Amino acid sequence: MTAGSMLLDAAAHAGFYGLMGRTSGPQIRGGEAAALLRLSPVPVEAPDDHFDILLAIDWLNVQRFAAELPLTPDSLIITDPDAGEVPAAIAAYGARIVELPMKELAKKIPGGRANMIALGAVAELVGLPVSAFTETLGKALKKKRQDALEASIAAVNAGAEAAKALQATARLGVPQGDLPPRWAITGNSAAGYGAIRGGVRFVAAYPITPATEMLEWMAPALQKVGGALVQAEDELASINMAIGASFGGTPSLTATSGPGLALMIEAIGLAVASETPVVVVDVMRGGPSTGIPTKTEQSDLNIALYGLHGDAPHLVLAPTSVADCLFTTQWAVHLAEAVQCPAIVLSDQSMAQTRAVIDRPADLAFVARRETVSALAAEETYKRYALTGTGVSPMAIPGTPGCQYTADGLEHSETGSPSSQASDHLAQLDKRLHKLTDYQYGDHWAVVEGEGDVAVLTWGSTTGAVREALALAQADGLKARLVAPRLLYPAQPEKMAEALDGVKRILVVEQSHLGQFHKYLRAEYDLPTRDVTLFNRPGPLPMRPGEIRQRLLSWR
Amino acid sequence: MDSKTAAPALTAKDFKSDLKPVWCPGCGDFTVLSSITKALAELGLRPEEVAVVSGIGCSSRLPAYLNTYGFHGVHGRALPTAAGLKLSRPELTVLAAGGDGDGYSIGGNHFLHAARRNADFTYVVMDNRVYGMTKGQPSPTTEPDWDSALTPGGTGLSPFRPLVIALASGANFVARAFSGDPNGTAEIIAEAIKHPGFSFIEVMSPCVTFRDEQRQWKTQVRPSPVPATSDRSQAARRLMTDDGFNIGILFKGDRTPYQPPLRARMTAADLEAEFAL
Amino acid sequence: MTGGAEGIDTVEDLLGARQIIEESSAEQYEELADSFEMSNNVETAEVFKWLAEWEGEHLMSAANGAPPPGFQWFVYDPGDPEAVHYLMRPYHAWEIALTNEERSLAFFQAVAERTSGDVRDLAWQLAEREQEHVRLIRDRLAATPEPEPGWDDDLDPPNYDM
Numbered sequence: 001m002t003a004g005s006m007l008l009d010a011a012a013h014a015g016f017y018g019l020m021g022r023t024s025g026p027q028i029r030g031g032e033a034a035a036l037l038r039l040s041p042v043p044v045e046a047p048d049d050h051f052d053i054l055l056a057i058d059w060l061n062v063q064r065f066a067a068e069l070p071l072t073p074d075s076l077i078i079t080d081p082d083a084g085e086v087p088a089a090i091a092a093y094g095a096r097i098v099e100l101p102m103k104e105l106a107k108k109i110p111g112g113r114a115n116m117i118a119l120g121a122v123a124e125l126v127g128l129p130v131s132a133f134t135e136t137l138g139k140a141l142k143k144k145r146q147d148a149l150e151a152s153i154a155a156v157n158a159g160a161e162a163a164k165a166l167q168a169t170a171r172l173g174v175p176q177g178d179l180p181p182r183w184a185i186t187g188n189s190a191a192g193y194g195a196i197r198g199g200v201r202f203v204a205a206y207p208i209t210p211a212t213e214m215l216e217w218m219a220p221a222l223q224k225v226g227g228a229l230v231q232a233e234d235e236l237a238s239i240n241m242a243i244g245a246s247f248g249g250t251p252s253l254t255a256t257s258g259p260g261l262a263l264m265i266e267a268i269g270l271a272v273a274s275e276t277p278v279v280v281v282d283v284m285r286g287g288p289s290t291g292i293p294t295k296t297e298q299s300d301l302n303i304a305l306y307g308l309h310g311d312a313p314h315l316v317l318a319p320t321s322v323a324d325c326l327f328t329t330q331w332a333v334h335l336a337e338a339v340q341c342p343a344i345v346l347s348d349q350s351m352a353q354t355r356a357v358i359d360r361p362a363d364l365a366f367v368a369r370r371e372t373v374s375a376l377a378a379e380e381t382y383k384r385y386a387l388t389g390t391g392v393s394p395m396a397i398p399g400t401p402g403c404q405y406t407a408d409g410l411e412h413s414e415t416g417s418p419s420s421q422a423s424d425h426l427a428q429l430d431k432r433l434h435k436l437t438d439y440q441y442g443d444h445w446a447v448v449e450g451e452g453d454v455a456v457l458t459w460g461s462t463t464g465a466v467r468e469a470l471a472l473a474q475a476d477g478l479k480a481r482l483v484a485p486r487l488l489y490p491a492q493p494e495k496m497a498e499a500l501d502g503v504k505r506i507l508v509v510e511q512s513h514l515g516q517f518h519k520y521l522r523a524e525y526d527l528p529t530r531d532v533t534l535f536n537r538p539g540p541l542p543m544r545p546g547e548i549r550q551r552l553l554s555w556r
Numbered sequence: 557m558d559s560k561t562a563a564p565a566l567t568a569k570d571f572k573s574d575l576k577p578v579w580c581p582g583c584g585d586f587t588v589l590s591s592i593t594k595a596l597a598e599l600g601l602r603p604e605e606v607a608v609v610s611g612i613g614c615s616s617r618l619p620a621y622l623n624t625y626g627f628h629g630v631h632g633r634a635l636p637t638a639a640g641l642k643l644s645r646p647e648l649t650v651l652a653a654g655g656d657g658d659g660y661s662i663g664g665n666h667f668l669h670a671a672r673r674n675a676d677f678t679y680v681v682m683d684n685r686v687y688g689m690t691k692g693q694p695s696p697t698t699e700p701d702w703d704s705a706l707t708p709g710g711t712g713l714s715p716f717r718p719l720v721i722a723l724a725s726g727a728n729f730v731a732r733a734f735s736g737d738p739n740g741t742a743e744i745i746a747e748a749i750k751h752p753g754f755s756f757i758e759v760m761s762p763c764v765t766f767r768d769e770q771r772q773w774k775t776q777v778r779p780s781p782v783p784a785t786s787d788r789s790q791a792a793r794r795l796m797t798d799d800g801f802n803i804g805i806l807f808k809g810d811r812t813p814y815q816p817p818l819r820a821r822m823t824a825a826d827l828e829a830e831f832a833l
Numbered sequence: 834m835t836g837g838a839e840g841i842d843t844v845e846d847l848l849g850a851r852q853i854i855e856e857s858s859a860e861q862y863e864e865l866a867d868s869f870e871m872s873n874n875v876e877t878a879e880v881f882k883w884l885a886e887w888e889g890e891h892l893m894s895a896a897n898g899a900p901p902p903g904f905q906w907f908v909y910d911p912g913d914p915e916a917v918h919y920l921m922r923p924y925h926a927w928e929i930a931l932t933n934e935e936r937s938l939a940f941f942q943a944v945a946e947r948t949s950g951d952v953r954d955l956a957w958q959l960a961e962r963e964q965e966h967v968r969l970i971r972d973r974l975a976a977t978p979e980p981e982p983g984w985d986d987d988l989d990p991p992n993y994d995m
Contacts, residue, residue: 012833013833181832181833182832182833183828183831183832183833184831184833185831189831193824193827193828193831196824196827197824197825201644201818202640202643202644204636204640221827223816223817223821224820224821224822224826224827225820225821225822225823225824225827226818226819226820226821227818228643228644228816228817228818230639230640230643230816232636232669233636233665233666233668233669234665236632236633236636236665236666237633237635237636237639237665237666237669238636240629240630240633240636240637240640241636241637241639241640241643242640243629243637243640244609244627244629244636244637244638244639244640244641244642244644245640245641245643245644245645246640247607247627247637247640247641248607248640248641248644248645248648249645250644250645252640252644266630267629267630267633269630270629270630274627274629357833360832363825396625398604398605398607398625398641398645398648399604399605399645399647399648400604401602401604402604403604404603404604404623404624404625404626405625405626406619406620406622406625406626406627406628407626407627407628408620408627408628409628409629409630410628416620417575417620418617418620418628569860576867576868576870576871577867577868577871578871579868579871580868580872580919581865581868581869581872581874581917581918581919581921582868582909582914582915582916582917582918582919583868584911584914586864586868586911587911590860691991692991734912735911735912736910736911736912736913737912738905738911739903739905762912762914763914764914764915764917764918764919765919765991766991767914768914768915770914771913771914771915773912774910774912774913777912
């Protein structure tokens with residue numbers, strides 16, 4: 001992992017783009033792990049169809065994720081003679097196998113490590129100068145002694161030297177000139193940063209894979225900007241603490257994964273009924289139940305959309321890339337505060353734990369701006385749940401004199417008094433629905449790109465693969481549109497109709513065994529054609545650009 | 557606020573709302589409500605500076621009967637909701653209120669961790685040893701042989717011991733009160749609010765509808781024979797011989813309340829530096 | 834459950850005690866009226882409503898005093914779950930009120946007996962007024978039919994089998 005990060009950083013410093021995902025076993029320490037890198041002179045958002053180089057320091061338990069490491073006969077497998085035979089599942093790709101005695105080379109350097117030898121070798125093979133590592137290594141080893149840095153540089157050099165004898169397969173080429181300002185960021189950090197930029201200053205959460213790193217990034221960041229992150233005793237406490245803080249006027253958030261979201265559902269309904277803004281980031285992983293905690297899937301769509309009891313309209317959003325985790329989370333904070341409603345943001349393990357080199361995202365105007373009440377006329381009675389034109393009622397923040405009220409999960413009248421009357425129930429249900437459906441969400445509701453009478457509908461992290469597939473297909477002469485809703489609820493039927501106007505054929509791409517997104521589209525939208533094909537698969541295997549392109553081309 | 561603009565002192569009545577309680581006539585919770593309003597008035601607080609958070613159950617209806625800010629949330633979660641509010645708005649006076657089922661059963665885990673976390677708010681539990689709103693099922697504090705439709709012949713389970721648990725979990729103030737003594741209860745609540753950290757008050761509040769045997773309580777309760785101690789182990793020893801009828805403040809500790817500082821050292825935009833290449 | 838006459842030594846003490854007796858009575862009658870109304874026991878709620886207003890009228894004429902510390906007053910014993918019953922009849926409500934007025938009368942008499950001068954004069958004055966209240970409530974009680982036996986039979990118990 002460390003070597004993978006260093007390679008990405010070094011490539012970034014040399015002017016390249018790239019991303020690094022990861023796959024790992026369940027062990028706490030010392031488990032099998034693979035760093036999955038893609039490097040490119042241009043920005044990339046999805047894993048490629050296959051890997052050009054597979055470098056194995058050892059082969060322990062590789063069968064557990066061999067399927068996540070697709071190779072071709074043109075790929076290069078680098079193996080250490082000490083690691084034994086290349087396992088059959090890997091050798092079956094027919095790729096060229098070369099031996100590099102990484103462990104032995106490392107032994108010759110005092111303090112040398114095999115992973116630094118590997119790093120040097122890969123750098124040499126793809127054409128990255130060793131000098132690119134000096135800064136990266138210096139940063140990574142800043143807490144260690146100078147001799148550790150020297151040993152690492154020596155090992156990288158030795159690895160590069162040894163690799164010169166190997167025939168290179170893929171060269172990175174030349175980086176673009178005039179690079180814009182760039183960031184290296186994970187989806188988890190991007191979502192955390194988006195939340196803080198949107199105004200979140202209180203987070204309560206319970207550790208859960210793969211959302212923990214988002215929380216770990218936010219904890220010190222919140223301290224710096226005058227907020228706080230509280231580690232709660234469980235997810236029930238997390239969401240209710242966030243709701244309590246938001247009731248107090250502080251934009252609040254919690255982050256979790258599927259099992260935690262399931263526990264939070266009752267309280268999200270409370271936030272709907274009491275009209276308390278709160279953002280819940282669900283970093284999806286394989287389900288159901290404990291499922292596959294360390295690996296990705298897009299299978300929490302149903303619970304996010306429809307998991308709440310009662311008629312409980314709320315916001316559901318999904319970022320479409322690592323960079324978009326920042327945009328969408330920041331927008332979600334803005335929307336939740338504007339319409340006084342919970343927002344569930346569906347990220348997933350693949351983008352959350354992918355570290356990507358991206359162009360610096362534009363500054364966004366979206367910040368928390370809750371409609372509040374500061375004072376009342378003398379004889380006026382404050383109505384927390386007043387029926388207004390927009391459905392949004394100004395909220396009194398505790399401390400405001402004369403506006404005391406009790407927020408309630410019980411159905412209530414306009415003043416907030418509990419009511420079981422049919423008329424109050426209908427009026428408040430209407431209010432809570434219309435404040436969502438009448439809101440003007442603008443163009444951000446979806447990624448809409450391309451033209452043609454074929455459309456690919458997808459969402460979340462598979463958007464990048466679809467975008468790349470469409471670019472590939474265009475080179476083959478096929479024009480198609482990409483529509484990836486960022487705002488999943490409330491549905492935007494008019495905008496969807498416009499985006500799909502003239503479309504004759506639709507491919508739905510998603511990473512869910514049940515085809516949850518496909519069912520959602522059929523339920524919430526009138527698609528312009530009955531010619532709809534579903535291309536779905538459960539996690540953890542990513543949807544790759546090449547296979548999506550194949551689907552499209554096979555239609556001709 | 558200087559003396560010229562100081563608002564006139566408020567009375568207990570100023571802390572009551574116009575809403576009529578759904579409680580049964582004679583319910584112990586009426587006097588707990590009065591005790592809370594009395595304590596708030598005596599502390600010289602303004603209604604807008606106070607927020608009372610609750611879960612679900614008869615006694616959890618209490619916030620709506622107050623003229624303070626209130627949050628009537630979901631079953632068992634009053635403590636985390638109150639903690640979130642207090643930690644993000646430390647200048648507010650925050651109370652959590654509810655019953656024995658809400659606090660000790662479905663919310664039991666939060667009780668442990670609220671005591672352990674020691675955020676500066678007060679938790680008032682109106683314990684009548686029964687689920688009233690769902691019409692008469694045993695709660696964690698119900699006697700093992702109390703017969704009910706749901707548990708014929710009784711639960712056979714030892715009752716939960718709230719003071720023991722609160723003390724062992726780190727609560728910084730532990731007391732028992734009796735709703736039949738509203739003034740005494742008001743004094744304890746006022747002390748609890750003033751005391752830093754997590755303050756816990758178990759109020760014995762009889763249920764007139766499902767537990768008429770609780771009429772005995774008024775003859776059984778007695779003022780605690782010893783004053784409050786600040787020694788946790790001494791308080792624990794006292795609880796070993798406690799029969800559940802000693803009324804008063806058992807323990808006043810000196811733990812520092814948990815409160816993140818909430819002081820900004822930079823802007824959100826400044827955080828960008830760590831991502832920039 | 835009631836304030837004793839012991840701490841009452843000055844006119845201020847006595848006026849303060851009187852204020853607490855009247856305020857507490859008015860508040861608690863109102864609370865009872867509300868809870869009987871909530872239980873749909875309209876007749877009994879009406880009696881308590883009347884009592885609350887009646888006590889409220891006295892309240893307006895009450896001069897401000899300094900209540901002795903710890904002095905409190907209850908129209909019924911809040912520690913007794915049997916003090917009120919949700920099916921109780923107006924007759925029972927008048928009984929509660931009569932007991933309350935008799936207790937205030939006894940209180941003022943006790944104060945008069947253990948004090949002298951202005952305090953004693955005021956205590957007698959207040960006791961005389963309570964005497965009238967007792968008479969009035971006794972008349973009301975006499976005019977109210979005694980409840981039939983079995984008034985507390987609960988045809989709509991909290992737990993019932995469907």
